[in-house]
Amino acid sequence: MGHTWSKAAVATATVVAGSLLAGCGGGGPGSGGGKISDDGVTLGVLTDLSGVYAELAGEDAVTAVEMAVADFEKKHGDDAVTDDIDVISADHQNKPDVANTQARNMYEREKADAVFDVPTSSAALAVGNVAEQSKKLYFNIGAATTELTGESCNPYTYAWAYDTYMLANGTGTEVTKQGGESWYLIYPDYAFGQDMEKEFSSAIEEAGGEVVGKDPTPFPNDNFSTFLLKASAKKPAPAVLGTLQAGGDLVNVVKQYQQFKLKEKGIQLAIGLMFDTDIKAIGQDKLAGTMFTSAWFWNVDEESRAWAERFRKESGTWPTFDHAANYSAATHYLEAVQRAGTDDPEEVNKELEGMEFDDFFARNAEVRAADHRVVHDAYLARVKDPADSETEGDFTEKVETIPADEAFGPPSPDCSMS
């Protein structure tokens, strides 16, 4: 080690030591006070900004929440409970450990009053835990697991958009009744997929069908050939291949389903969860006629279209139901803060619990006090034939409305709020 090297070494060491000493503020325990804590309301959007769910949620979910804030400010003007509303965002990479750290960061360091979205059920469960510990609100939009309103429910977590029960009850029941009686299920091996598999199995059996095989797959995953070949080699061949993957994984499954020509072998495809962005990625013509269950889609009626047009101006794409639900939840949260006159979570809870409402996203909706699930009408939908599409991005048509009290299951006995 020469003399010049030593000098470089000292310089580097100094820089490293300096970065250690330079604190980033926020020392000691935080302090609250006043009606609006920290002189403002901060909404954190914790979502997937880079992975398989970045299309269906991602950056556009942040846009949706920003729209909600802008609309709230416009509506209330000078009467608003605070004139300082911020939106922050972070990437949780669909990993529960990252979500745990980021959520804590948002609540404690960035003083977020509520966190929104969090696709990926395992990550959402982690955020639910942090919300309970930090005693701050969490509005789950992107995650489907029923555990959030079951065993892991808590007074600070709301589930706004959809759940696995809703998906299974719609698609599983309907496809079985139409004659798809033997099912082969493949599901991603984490909270969402495990939960989907349970809900689908029970919905299928209740409708008189049978699950003849099931395989957990890694998450996220590129290559599903092993599972598809296994399903098609099964004797007798199952009538339906139920794919319970979502987002980028779903796109891969469907593409490989077509490559291996399972349809030609008489194995029909049923999809557990599908967003407009997935239809776009797979190709509308390839999916035409496929039935699925959706919490909402932008072309469902006039009111939804009007909002979707506005969203499209902001973001450049048509919204998925995740985006719409983010807007809806952020709006109702801000309104609740406005009515309560404070952002204290306990007071906001009093405003939200039991609230009945109707907006462009949620029809005949109620925020159930027992488990903090928002129940609302859901839709059994079908992918349109490209010839029937009115505009670009018009992929979906409604088959029937599933009324709110049938779309979601009753409050889980495993949930205790106290």
Next chain:
Amino acid sequence: MILALLDRLGARPAWLRWGLLAAGLVAVLGLPWVLYPPVAADILCWGLFAVAFDLLLGHAGLLSFGHAAFWGTSAYATGLVAIHAGVPFPLAVAGGAVAAAVVAVPIGLLAVRRSGIYFAMVTLAFAQMIYFIANQWGDLTGGENGLQGIPRELPGLDLSDSFVYYYAALPLVLAGLAAAWRIVHSPFGRVVAAIRDNPARARALGYSVDRYKVVVFTASAFLSGLAGGLYAVNHGFASLQEVYWTTSGKVVVMTVLGGIGTLWGSLLGAAAVVRLEDWLSTSGFDEVGIVTGSLFILVVLLFRRGIWGTVSYLLQRRGGGAGMRSAESGNGTVRDPAAGDRPERSLVKEP
């Protein structure tokens, strides 16, 4: 850290020793006032982990590439004890550390039969086995979802604030650091150092080389487990990340950055890496690996002694001649240039 300062300055005037002791105390006690408390607590945990790792790498000359196995085993065990038994967190963490040590014994017995890169590969293989067990045994560990909702219990103290938790965890970390220091400076530690420097001679003198290696391996695993348990309680969460090989890699980076064989340098290395990662991720930069990786390469190329090693080396030169105090040193590796070369050599070859 404090003890280290005392040790390092053994030959200096008493007033300076006490002054540095006080400075070290202030630094450790003041950390959560300067930094975001959960990050400060992370620094404690990773610091202890890196010191435990240096006990093995710097003092026994064994490069384990599977230390995540012990950190992670303890994280899960601590979580399970805390969730199902509802005991105060120090007991749960102790349980986790014991579990890590129990896992380390068979791994150590098999791994010490090899050295160099083969030792690293065997430990990596075992760590990957633990990873797959944790992944597959979903009923117990939560698999991909992780083990969620680990409570922080301590009678008479509300630990929900991370600021309070830092001070509750601090005594355990200091105890772990003291144990590492004691091991290095015990007759046992001197034998371990002798085995590192010349195993054949140590064997000729009648020491059971493998047994010493297994004991120091297990001790390192126990201290790693202590750190891993505290980390799991800090986050209320144990995930597959804890047993993944990147965690093993991270502790190697920390130790090399701080200075191999300096024991306390690892604390600085851990603090630098944790602080850097936190700074990068809060400023929206997700590819943290690129930065820590580049830093690692720089350290290996430019100052292999690491932060602590380089600073003390330069201080000695300025203080009048290299190796001036190496005779009375308890920390020979740093000051003796020849000994300093040894772990560097293995590093360049092995990973």
